[in-house]
Amino acid sequence: MFQLRPITKRRLQRFHSLKRGWYAFLFLSICLAFTVLAEVFINSRALYVQHEGKSSFPTYGDPIPGKVFGLGYGYETDYKELQAHFAASGSSSKVIMPLIPWGPNEMDYSVPPPAKPSAKHWLGTDIMGRDILSRLVYGFRVSISFALLMVGMTYSIGVTLGCLSGYYGSWIDLITQRLQEIWMCLPFLFIVIIITAFWSPGFVGLAFICAIFSWMGIASTMRAMTFKEKSREYVTAARSLGAGTGRIVFRHILPNTLSIVISSLPFQVAGGISALTSLDFLGYGVPPPMPSWGELMEQGLGRLDAWWILGSVATAMTIILISITFIGEGLREAFDPKRHSTYD
Amino acid sequence: MPDSNDIILEIRDLKMHFPVKKGLFSRTVGQVRAVDGVSLKIRRGETVGLVGESGCGKSTLGRCVIRLYDPTEGRIFFNGRDISQAGPAEMRALRKDMQIIFQDPNESLNSRHSVEEILEEPFIIHDVGSPEERRIWIRQLLSRVGLPESAAERYPHEFSGGQRQRIGIARAIALKPKLIVCDEAVSALDVSIQSQVLNLLMDLQDEMNLTYIFIAHGLPVVKLISDRIAVMYLGKVVEFTSSQRIYDAPQHPYTQALISAIPEADPEHRTERIILQGDVPSPINPPSGCAFHPRCRFATERCKKESPQFRQLGNDEHWVACHHAGELVATSSES
Numbered sequence A: 001m002f003q004l005r006p007i008t009k010r011r012l013q014r015f016h017s018l019k020r021g022w023y024a025f026l027f028l029s030i031c032l033a034f035t036v037l038a039e040v041f042i043n044s045r046a047l048y049v050q051h052e053g054k055s056s057f058p059t060y061g062d063p064i065p066g067k068v069f070g071l072g073y074g075y076e077t078d079y080k081e082l083q084a085h086f087a088a089s090g091s092s093s094k095v096i097m098p099l100i101p102w103g104p105n106e107m108d109y110s111v112p113p114p115a116k117p118s119a120k121h122w123l124g125t126d127i128m129g130r131d132i133l134s135r136l137v138y139g140f141r142v143s144i145s146f147a148l149l150m151v152g153m154t155y156s157i158g159v160t161l162g163c164l165s166g167y168y169g170s171w172i173d174l175i176t177q178r179l180q181e182i183w184m185c186l187p188f189l190f191i192v193i194i195i196t197a198f199w200s201p202g203f204v205g206l207a208f209i210c211a212i213f214s215w216m217g218i219a220s221t222m223r224a225m226t227f228k229e230k231s232r233e234y235v236t237a238a239r240s241l242g243a244g245t246g247r248i249v250f251r252h253i254l255p256n257t258l259s260i261v262i263s264s265l266p267f268q269v270a271g272g273i274s275a276l277t278s279l280d281f282l283g284y285g286v287p288p289p290m291p292s293w294g295e296l297m298e299q300g301l302g303r304l305d306a307w308w309i310l311g312s313v314a315t316a317m318t319i320i321l322i323s324i325t326f327i328g329e330g331l332r333e334a335f336d337p338k339r340h341s342t343y344d
Numbered sequence B: 001m002p003d004s005n006d007i008i009l010e011i012r013d014l015k016m017h018f019p020v021k022k023g024l025f026s027r028t029v030g031q032v033r034a035v036d037g038v039s040l041k042i043r044r045g046e047t048v049g050l051v052g053e054s055g056c057g058k059s060t061l062g063r064c065v066i067r068l069y070d071p072t073e074g075r076i077f078f079n080g081r082d083i084s085q086a087g088p089a090e091m092r093a094l095r096k097d098m099q100i101i102f103q104d105p106n107e108s109l110n111s112r113h114s115v116e117e118i119l120e121e122p123f124i125i126h127d128v129g130s131p132e133e134r135r136i137w138i139r140q141l142l143s144r145v146g147l148p149e150s151a152a153e154r155y156p157h158e159f160s161g162g163q164r165q166r167i168g169i170a171r172a173i174a175l176k177p178k179l180i181v182c183d184e185a186v187s188a189l190d191v192s193i194q195s196q197v198l199n200l201l202m203d204l205q206d207e208m209n210l211t212y213i214f215i216a217h218g219l220p221v222v223k224l225i226s227d228r229i230a231v232m233y234l235g236k237v238v239e240f241t242s243s244q245r246i247y248d249a250p251q252h253p254y255t256q257a258l259i260s261a262i263p264e265a266d267p268e269h270r271t272e273r274i275i276l277q278g279d280v281p282s283p284i285n286p287p288s289g290c291a292f293h294p295r296c297r298f299a300t301e302r303c304k305k306e307s308p309q310f311r312q313l314g315n316d317e318h319w320v321a322c323h324h325a326g327e328l329v330a331t332s333s334e335s
Helices: A006-017 A019-036 A079-089 A132-168 A170-185 A188-198 A202-212 A216-230 A233-240 A245-282 A293-302 A307-335 B058-065 B088-094 B115-125 B131-144 B149-153 B161-173 B191-208 B219-225 B243-248 B253-260 B301-305 B329-334
Strands: A048-051 A054-056 A094-096 B007-022 B027-043 B047-051 B073-078 B098-101 B179-183 B211-215 B228-233 B236-242 B318-320
Touching: A006 A019, A006 A307, A019 A132, A019 A307, A079 A094, A132 A170, A132 A202, A132 A216, A132 A245, A132 A293, A132 A307, A170 A216, A188 A202, A202 A245, A216 A245, A233 A245, A233 B098, A245 A293, A245 A307, A293 A307, B007 B058, B007 B211, B027 B058, B027 B211, B027 B236, B047 B058, B047 B219, B058 B098, B058 B179, B058 B211, B098 B161, B115 B131, B115 B149, B115 B161, B131 B149, B131 B161, B161 B191, B191 B219, B211 B219, B219 B243, B228 B243, B228 B253, B236 B243, B236 B253, B243 B253
Parallel strands: B047 B211, B047 B228, B098 B179, B179 B211
Antiparallel strands: A048 A054, A048 A094, B007 B027, B007 B073, B228 B236, B236 B318
């Protein structure tokens, strides 16, 4: 049943042959996989502890109190301390730490913050003594999931309204169009500031607010596409067979507008990442201490003498946004209808 | 020969006007009289050719008949039942009996659907058969229109123009309709392919007792397939009779001009070409009286003032809308 259309296959081949976009896609996929599995590589919890013949894997699951490993406290084990403790006592117990043994919210005051990059902290620490690399990686997870969530909501609103006004036309179109124009004039930032003044929106709420202010572009594209597809003869053919509106919209019109939606997707994701970063930078983004790029950027601008803070976050941001843009370009090129046929 | 009293479709004074809107408040400033009072009776099992220049309303008439447009005025009787006011539910059931084949199969087949999905759609919409039955039917349809069964898994763009038109025909006959409107069904095809598709259409007609309304702008094609031919000019049918009589004894000056324009294969043969002067007038603002009078060789004062009736000539199966029909036969057949 699931079989790729030949044209889709050719598009994927074309995307594969555009090296810049393809490598950017591989790179971003690796980044995504890495950020999903970040706990395994970058974490304050140990990967593996062997103590009195018992093995435990503290990476995922509930925190394990220090008492379990023979430390004299009931709160979560400090595994770096535990490692030192085992080494000092010369016992056979073992602790294996991740590659970078720092959690995103763990503060290290052994060197005065902000600390320069060193073997201990590869990209240094921020003004609160937190490992910057760790915060970058966890911050990327926040950014990308925010962007995907926001784009999902944006598209749901935009595609629905655009399709509706394009298909029905007349007064529905008139109302949707005016709504869209009015909405475009509202100053997004001021409204976010006003909203956050009396309501702390949280992660999903923030994505929703952003989506509410960014559906207009995709709605007008969808409206135009629907207008165009609706008047094509295959739609008339479906109507002459007796197809209802739902069938025409979902089986005929929407699939034919898909290429536009897909090729604009990466740019929307990049936009989502930038939006969250700028909101965080201004302090209206995700609540602290959630790791975020915008917050790091703000710190970095405040402490230009600690160049590694701003340097690392700006570099990370640039690389990610450029690779998403490359993917977008590649997709757009691969989906370019002029390459394949006149009618598609 | 179709029984002359078994009428499958009767059109009575059908009008289809499209409003011309202008300005901020979409005021209606005029009407495009695409179809302006057409009456025809079509018999079961016959092919009626509909010819005329582009813009004369023949496609609009075809689409009105199967209610792709809602006619402004007039009535359509299908199998004796008035369908001009039928609601959506009633129309859905009627769609099984009337189908349309389009001019450009590139446009009329959804390029995102495989042939299997395209041909399955009519069955899904009308909820006919189980998935297994549909699979078998689809393969039968394909072989019926002369395509291999393996075509089902492929997509429209993998076929040639003629093959794509065959897919369009297969879709149209899927539900075993009674009436098919062929809207320029072969005009976009190569001449060699045209005849193959025409033969297919004629075979299907014999087999399934189909009635065709065959819309085209080229007379030779229409003559080949039609039993009777209706000539349209500016939203009106000006002449309607058997295809033989249209050729041998055209009565309306416009038909005479059309017939004289058909090229002959014989280089020795000389005919007097009747060259029409001027352009087709705008259907928004048609001329007074007979719509054809500004271009007619025989126009008189009466033609400018009085719109001619669509009348039967004698007792023949010959209808014409011209004040001077009957008087003009000699002038044209002499040439």
